Amino acid sequence: MTSATPSLLSPDAAAAGHRSPLADLTQETLALTRRLFLQLARRPSTLVAGVLQPLIWLILFGALFANAPEGLLPEGMSYGRFLGAGVIVFTAFSAALNAGLPVMFDREFGFLNRLLVAPLRSRSSIVLASVLYITSLSLVQSVAIMATAWALGYGWPGGAGLLLVLFTLLLLVFAVTGLSLGLAFALPGHIELIAVIFVANLPLLFASTALAPLSFMPAWLGWLAALNPLTFAIEPIRAAYAGHFSLSAVVLEAPYGAVSAAGCLGVLAALALGLFLLIRPLLDRKLA
């Protein structure tokens, strides 16, 4: 301990530098995000399935309802064009809903403990890394679907429309990722988490305007769909695809009144914020 040059095994408390908290936070968050991307690169099946599945939806569902009666869809839209927005949103939603799974496995295998004994500047970096990872993954998936939809002749939202699409997805992904991470810390194990994901996933899809417009639904389902967060993400994107990307344009004729694109985004933002505030105490308790 007295030697001038510290030997290999001697303790060195001074090594812990005096750097800014922000630099530390960035370093630990990027390192944790890098781990998730390394996993993805070596196990690309998640990504492959995540891109393939929505494409299959798009092609099969698009064909299934290709002969839908005239006038079912507003403005004589083709079903494929109608479906595109639904599949994009549903894909981003599913990916975000699964965000908690890796965290749950880290809890179960004890890898989380490795992170918890490290002097992390803030343990929100664990959550932050997941959000970064899922958001980028969702964006890649969305762009892949949009490109395919374009190739199938279902259109492409240009310029400002594209920005609206990406911003809407971002809000939805933040909200749902927060929910999923909260569940990953609240539930006892991955079996329970998968069960919740399984129960939530498809019903939320069918009770939204992803596959059919509100006008096509019985009144009670119309009410459900008009309250479903997925609908608030789908309708602005659908409007962007139709070429109207004005924020003040009415995009949803809900039973309780007309909602503008800005209104939809507002609901999504409020949802993201609300869920964040809801899981915050839980994360604090589990990660304190």
Place this chain on the structure above:
Amino acid sequence: MTKAATHPVLELENVCKRFGKGEKSVEALQGLTLCVPRGSLFGLLGPNGAGKTTTLRILATLLAPCSGSVRVAGVDALKDPRQVRERLGYVAQEVALDKILSGRELLQLQGDLYHLQRSQRDQRISELIELLAMGDWIDRRSGTYSGGMRRRLDLACGLLHRPEVLVLDEPTVGLDIESRAAIWAVLRQLRDQGTTVLLSSHYLEEVDALADQLAIIEGGRVIAAGQPSELKAALGGDRVTLRVREFSDEPEALRVQQLLQDCPGVRQVVVNRAQGYSLNLVVEHDGVVEQLRRQLAEAQLPVFALAQSRPSLDDVYLQATGRTLMDAELAVAGSRDPKAERKQSMR
């Protein structure tokens, strides 16, 4: 460097920890008090379920005690856990590696979590690869590693940030002899170069061979502590195991017990039913054994085997707890609840 030179590095005072609520609750620690001096290689010895892992998890700031105080290198672990995490390296019992990452990638992640500068981190990693002889496989995915490799990688993770204290939970359980020897060597080297090392073990030989200080813990309390040689010397006397026949029956053993108990210089005689009614006794000096042989011959009793030894740590343990470590292990073996224990370790 001067601030804590005289202070113990690890101080636990009257620490209690309860898991669960109501009737099902388990008192894992019941007023545990422990002091680990700076620069020592300290062994925490006790049967499974004694509270060793809970103690170490509290030191690593993974658990908060229900009551009591915990200080690591002078820092209050409950008030400032982050400071403690910077000074302490923790090697858990169940090695959790991300099997899809290579060992080097795990070390890099670990270095970033401890906020090492990149150049410093990479240099440190290559030093540790050399020290622990991990060069051949460090770039392979850790899912392919053997138990010994996993342990060595985990040890490297614990050492990466040059902690003042290294805490290891049963570091050699289930390892081959070669890996065990390698880990022992590193732990000794660490101690020699100034790092305080605390390891838990339920192997007597391990603590005897490695530790310069030890504490015996049972039922969530420290029941004896000191240097191994001190503890053994404090017991005094020699241990003698006597068998009059290869397999005696109980009446004969009891008769011999009666006979020996009255000999001067014999301290205690126990009939060991588990070992074919052999007799375990403590004698004050060598001369007593000669006396015993004469007495047995006079009583026309044969001697099948007679072994004499200095007190071992097992005897220290027996004296402190009233049973041998192995008996204690067997006693808890059936009563453990792996599901509950897993739950305790999950956050």
